[in-house]
Amino acid sequence: MKIFTAAQTRAADQATIQSEGISSEALMERAATAFTDWLTARLSPKEAGEILILCGPGNNGGDGLVVARRLYGRDYTVRVAVLPSENKSGDFQRNFQKLPPEVIVTELSATNLLPIPAGALVIDALFGTGLTRPLEGLAAAVVQHLNAAQARVVAVDIPSGLFSDAPQPADSIVVRARHTVSFELPKLAFMLPHNAEYVGQWHVLPIDLDKKFIEETATKLHFLDAALLAGRLQKRARFAHKGTYGHALLLAGSKGKIGAAVLAAQACLRSGVGLLTLRVPAVGYDVVQTAVPEAMCLTDPAADFVSELPDLTPYSSIGIGPGLGKEKAPQQVLAQLLREAKVPLVLDADALNILAENRELLATLPPDSLLTPHPKEFERLAGPARDDYHRLDLLRDFCQKHRCYTILKGANTCLGTPDGTLYFNSTGNPGMATGGSGDVLTGILTALRAQPLSPLDAALIGIYAHGRAGDLAAQVTGEAGLVAGDIARFIGPALEELTTKESF
Numbered sequence: 001m002k003i004f005t006a007a008q009t010r011a012a013d014q015a016t017i018q019s020e021g022i023s024s025e026a027l028m029e030r031a032a033t034a035f036t037d038w039l040t041a042r043l044s045p046k047e048a049g050e051i052l053i054l055c056g057p058g059n060n061g062g063d064g065l066v067v068a069r070r071l072y073g074r075d076y077t078v079r080v081a082v083l084p085s086e087n088k089s090g091d092f093q094r095n096f097q098k099l100p101p102e103v104i105v106t107e108l109s110a111t112n113l114l115p116i117p118a119g120a121l122v123i124d125a126l127f128g129t130g131l132t133r134p135l136e137g138l139a140a141a142v143v144q145h146l147n148a149a150q151a152r153v154v155a156v157d158i159p160s161g162l163f164s165d166a167p168q169p170a171d172s173i174v175v176r177a178r179h180t181v182s183f184e185l186p187k188l189a190f191m192l193p194h195n196a197e198y199v200g201q202w203h204v205l206p207i208d209l210d211k212k213f214i215e216e217t218a219t220k221l222h223f224l225d226a227a228l229l230a231g232r233l234q235k236r237a238r239f240a241h242k243g244t245y246g247h248a249l250l251l252a253g254s255k256g257k258i259g260a261a262v263l264a265a266q267a268c269l270r271s272g273v274g275l276l277t278l279r280v281p282a283v284g285y286d287v288v289q290t291a292v293p294e295a296m297c298l299t300d301p302a303a304d305f306v307s308e309l310p311d312l313t314p315y316s317s318i319g320i321g322p323g324l325g326k327e328k329a330p331q332q333v334l335a336q337l338l339r340e341a342k343v344p345l346v347l348d349a350d351a352l353n354i355l356a357e358n359r360e361l362l363a364t365l366p367p368d369s370l371l372t373p374h375p376k377e378f379e380r381l382a383g384p385a386r387d388d389y390h391r392l393d394l395l396r397d398f399c400q401k402h403r404c405y406t407i408l409k410g411a412n413t414c415l416g417t418p419d420g421t422l423y424f425n426s427t428g429n430p431g432m433a434t435g436g437s438g439d440v441l442t443g444i445l446t447a448l449r450a451q452p453l454s455p456l457d458a459a460l461i462g463i464y465a466h467g468r469a470g471d472l473a474a475q476v477t478g479e480a481g482l483v484a485g486d487i488a489r490f491i492g493p494a495l496e497e498l499t500t501k502e503s504f
């Protein structure tokens with residue numbers, strides 16, 4: 001799914017109004033009706049209780065008025081509170097006239113903020129994408145009053161006070177919603193970790209905006225869902241043999257961290273690679289041969305760290321980093337690998353830390369390498385970020401400068417590409433914030449690059465399948481009980497879901 005800016009969303013609204021020959025009021029009716037359907041499907045009039053609908057002066061407030069009318073028509077008890085304003089939008093005014101006379105309307109003021117009982121259902125339709133500056137004055141006071149109440153808040157389109165695609169002052173006053181219900185496409189603000197406390201759980205309802213306009217409007221921001229992966233992963237050929245799907249090499253593990261190598265190896269094998277060889281220090285030999293009998297083990301002459309690069313000729317992709325250590329020996333191995341590798345590379349964990357501490361190595365990074373830092377590792381590589389938006393700028397710059405694909409891990413893992421496009425992942429759960437989860441991702445990506453898939457396809461499929469495997473695993477283990485090995489076990493089903501089905 002594409003992610004549009006506020007300006008692009010306005011243009012999509014206009015394109016729809018023109019191509020369908022409808023009024024903006026009709027489009028508002030459509031959006032607000034979708035919102036009402038969403039709400040009434042989840043809460044009965046009894047469960048909802050009296051619903052307070054807070055309306056601003058623009059079209060977000062107009063949405064709120066339509067919702068009020070529609071809910072009233074479905075036997076919900078509603079009460080409307082509006083912000084006073086000299087310039088209410090036309091669609092606001094028209095829908096204000098259409099409110100049934102039985103609905104109580106209060107004009108908010110500094111002395112009349114309306115009591116909000118704990119547990120009350122409140123619909124936040126104060127401001128949407130038309131917000132031009134942080135909230136202040138009465139609007140800010142209303143939001144602070146709402147946030148102080150223990151209410152169940154559902155935001156229309158976006159929590160009021162939040163900018164949809166730009167940074168804002170850290171002390172901005174923003175509605176804290178439990179749910180945010182938006183229309184057609186998600187917003188960039190929903191993807192960013194620091195906004196989670198405002199946005200709550202977000203939902204996007206289709207409202208039939210002009211398909212052609214959406215298709216033809218270029219954007220460098222995408223939400224990575226299953227639809228975006230259609231056709232990227234082919235079914236395995238009937239006459240496949242183990243040579244068909246590549247031979248991966250993993251350089252991983254050190255004394256006390258052989259488990260990282262094992263997890264990456266298990267994930268690699270579960271991701272469809274033909275053959276896998278592991279290069280581990282001597283201390284890992286027994287562990288690897290026992291825990292991952294499907295992999296070949298090429299033991300390093302050194303006992304505790306990988307110290308020598310093996311002959312690279314047989315391999316179609318190479319992953320390096322999990323549990324590797326940052327000592328002199330693995331440093332030299334990485335430096336040599338960057339100079340000599342002729343096949344796709346995946347760099348993770350200590351390989352990234354070595355890069356950060358030996359920045360001259362960055363210049364030798366082969367183009368199209370895949371890097372998988374978590375936020376701290378990324379900061380070591382690209383410098384500290386002022387905020388979530390600045391972090392995305394750093395990610396874009398880093399990928400463009402080093403012509404690499406960088407997977408910034410987190411709640412909405414974000415892939416940056418050399419052309420500056422960003423993809424935000426849709427799968428995964430908090431249970432995956434556990435040791436070894438990243439090693440599993442490295443194994444998946446190394447396998448996909450071996451098969452061979454393009455760096456973009458491997459990254460997109462790998463990120464999505466990793467999260468999806470975690471979601472499938474959590475259905476069995478629960479989020480708290482999830483360990484990295486569980487993710488590896490569910491990679492197969494996750495990939496199967498994405499595999500192009502044979503048509504008759």
Ligand SMILES: NC(=O)C1=CN([C@@H]2O[C@H](COP(=O)(O)OP(=O)(O)OC[C@H]3O[C@@H](n4cnc5c(N)ncnc54)[C@H](O)[C@@H]3O)[C@@H](O)[C@H]2O)[C@@H](O)CC1
Pocket residue numbers: 010013014024027028029031032056057058059060061063087088089126127128129130131132133134135136139156157158183
């Ligand atoms: N354009 C359309 O056809 C559709 C728009 N929709 C709704 O319309 C919303 C956008 O509506 P608008 O563009 O009217 O914008 P908003 O309703 O978000 O707000 C605009 C109003 O707020 C004022 N304002 C902006 N920042 C302020 C601040 N910091 N303090 C006080 N007042 C401030 C503006 O002067 C203007 O009066 C969307 O978020 C969505 O909810 C939906 O109805 C779908 C269709």
Ligand SMILES: [K+]
Pocket residue numbers: 060124125126127128155156157158159160
């Ligand atoms: K809102």
